[in-house]
Amino acid sequence: MLSHLFEPSIWAIVGLSLQVSCVAMIVALPFAIVIGKILAGPGFFGKAFLSALVHLPLVLPPVVTGYALLVVFGRRGWIGSVLDQWGIGFTFSWAGAALAAGIMAFPLLVRPIRLAFETQDRRLAEMAATLGAKRSKRFFKISLPLAFPGIIAGVVLGFAKALGEFGATITFVSNIPGETQTLSLAIYTLLQSPRGDNAALALILISIVLSFGAILASEWMVNSSQRKLER
Amino acid sequence: MLTVKLEGTIGTFPIAADIEAGVGVTAIYGPSGAGKSTILRAISGLWQPQRGFIQVGENVLLDSHSEVNLPTEKRRLGVVFQEPILFPHLSVRDNLAFGMKKHETGWDGVIEMLDLGELVERMPRNLSGGEAQRVALGRAILSDPQVLLLDEPLTGLDDSRRAQVLPYLERLRDETTIPIVYVSHHRDEILQLADLIFTIDGGTINQELTPGEFRKATQPPTTRRRDDAGT
Numbered sequence: 036m037l038s039h040l041f042e043p044s045i046w047a048i049v050g051l052s053l054q055v056s057c058v059a060m061i062v063a064l065p066f067a068i069v070i071g072k073i074l075a076g077p078g079f080f081g082k083a084f085l086s087a088l089v090h091l092p093l094v095l096p097p098v099v100t101g102y103a104l105l106v107v108f109g110r111r112g113w114i115g116s117v118l119d120q121w122g123i124g125f126t127f128s129w130a131g132a133a134l135a136a137g138i139m140a141f142p143l144l145v146r147p148i149r150l151a152f153e154t155q156d157r158r159l160a161e162m163a164a165t166l167g168a169k170r171s172k173r174f175f176k177i178s179l180p181l182a183f184p185g186i187i188a189g190v191v192l193g194f195a196k197a198l199g200e201f202g203a204t205i206t207f208v209s210n211i212p213g214e215t216q217t218l219s220l221a222i223y224t225l226l227q228s229p230r231g232d233n234a235a236l237a238l239i240l241i242s243i244v245l246s247f248g249a250i251l252a253s254e255w256m257v258n259s260s261q262r263k264l265e266r
Numbered sequence: 267m268l269t270v271k272l273e274g275t276i277g278t279f280p281i282a283a284d285i286e287a288g289v290g291v292t293a294i295y296g297p298s299g300a301g302k303s304t305i306l307r308a309i310s311g312l313w314q315p316q317r318g319f320i321q322v323g324e325n326v327l328l329d330s331h332s333e334v335n336l337p338t339e340k341r342r343l344g345v346v347f348q349e350p351i352l353f354p355h356l357s358v359r360d361n362l363a364f365g366m367k368k369h370e371t372g373w374d375g376v377i378e379m380l381d382l383g384e385l386v387e388r389m390p391r392n393l394s395g396g397e398a399q400r401v402a403l404g405r406a407i408l409s410d411p412q413v414l415l416l417d418e419p420l421t422g423l424d425d426s427r428r429a430q431v432l433p434y435l436e437r438l439r440d441e442t443t444i445p446i447v448y449v450s451h452h453r454d455e456i457l458q459l460a461d462l463i464f465t466i467d468g469g470t471i472n473q474e475l476t477p478g479e480f481r482k483a484t485q486p487p488t489t490r491r492r493d494d495a496g497t
Contacts, residue, residue, distance in 0.1 A: 156351075158347070158349075158351050159351060159353060161312055161338070162345070162347075162351045162353075163353075163364070164311075164312075164337070164338040164339045165310055165312075165338055165339075165341075165343060165344070165345040165406075165409075166339075166344075166364050166365030166405065166406075166409045167339050167340075167342065167365050167409055168339055168364070168365070169339055176353075176364075177353060180355050181354070181355055
């Protein structure tokens with residue numbers, strides 16, 4: 036089993052998974068911050084609808100989310116057909132896997148960020164306003180830095196979810212080695228094949244280490260950012 | 267010169283004020299829950315009265331007839347609340363500089379007047395209550411306000427801390443030309459600081475008193491009897 040840990044094909048799968056998850060988080064994060072801030076703010080018409088929409092991937096069967104992505108972003112989908120004319124395609128590509136992972140992880144990414152904004156002392160922003168700070172300055176200098184621990188927590192949760200995504204990914208972009216075959220899909224494939232057990236175990240070991248490392252890293256980052264507040 | 271005319275209600279609680287404040291300290295005196303803070307929040311734009319007119323010098327901040335209503339960040343008012351509300355993630359230096367415009371002078375004078383030299387490198391968490399309140403005062407002054415609004419700035423401090431900060435407020439009154447509106451329910455503070463006193467009860471400003479008149483009007487009954495016996 037350990038010999039599999041030194042096989043390049045195994046690490047190519049790990050590399051692809053990390054690439055998919057990282058890109059998913061980098062692209063999703065700005066949207067998650069904006070939506071988290073909006074949902075933490077005062078009520079408006081459609082707020083409950085927006086909240087429900089954001090949380091939908093959490094409760095829908097992942098296969099349904101994957102199919103919905105196919106309908107919207109597939110080559111003949113509503114948006115996919117437009118993007119196709121510009122040569123941008125998600126189907127059967129790693130970018131599609133990142134899109135699926137990002138959508139599936141989005142609720143977990145948004146939740147801690149929203150909470151971080153909600154629990155902020157509103158008087159800090161009021162005080163900044165009396166000191167002449169416009170809305171943008173209040174956001175970037177006060178709200179955003181103070182929400183940092185929540186943002187880290189969201190990114191780690193979302194990253195872990197993206198790394199393990201299975202149902203939506205296989206439905207939307209299929210299971211193509213070297214292109215869309217991420218950790219979960221590879222483990223699944225190996226477990227289906229007669230002599231794949233050992234290679235699958237190597238991947239399982241790696242995914243445990245990765246998840247554990249991500250959580251440790253987030254603990255450390257949250258602690259150090261809180262220490263910075265308390266210094 | 268600050269002119270304030272307000273009329274409004276919060277729920278069923280009526281608020282009415284008619285105040286003119288010039289150079290020096292204009293106090294608003296009344297029991298807790300009388301509406302003092304609401305009037306300051308209205309002046310600073312954090313609460314909107316149903317009808318009102320607020321003018322500082324030539325600038326109209328609010329005029330419900332012509333629908334002028336400047337947002338808080340454009341009113342150029344320095345506000346200090348009962349709690350200092352320092353930005354916890356910024357050093358004292360960055361807190362002080364938060365509202366400063368570029369190349370602003372006056373830093374050294376304010377640091378000297380409020381004795382902030384030894385505090386600038388610290389984080390807000392490492393300040394005592396009195397120190398934090400001095401930083402909040404300095405931060406408000408450095409934002410170059412047209413009027414300073416002080417909302418019970420000493421109420422959160424114990425007696426000895428209060429005695430430490432009070433002299434700084436006197437220096438502030440004597441060494442700057444910024445009109446100060448000082449809200450408090452402490453008779454002694456008002457006697458020590460104010461040049462003109464408005465009394466408020468049940469949400470309505472009802473009397474305008476000189477310090478002498480205020481001293482007489484609010485004299486505790488026991489002292490009055492002793493005075494009577496002496497004459």
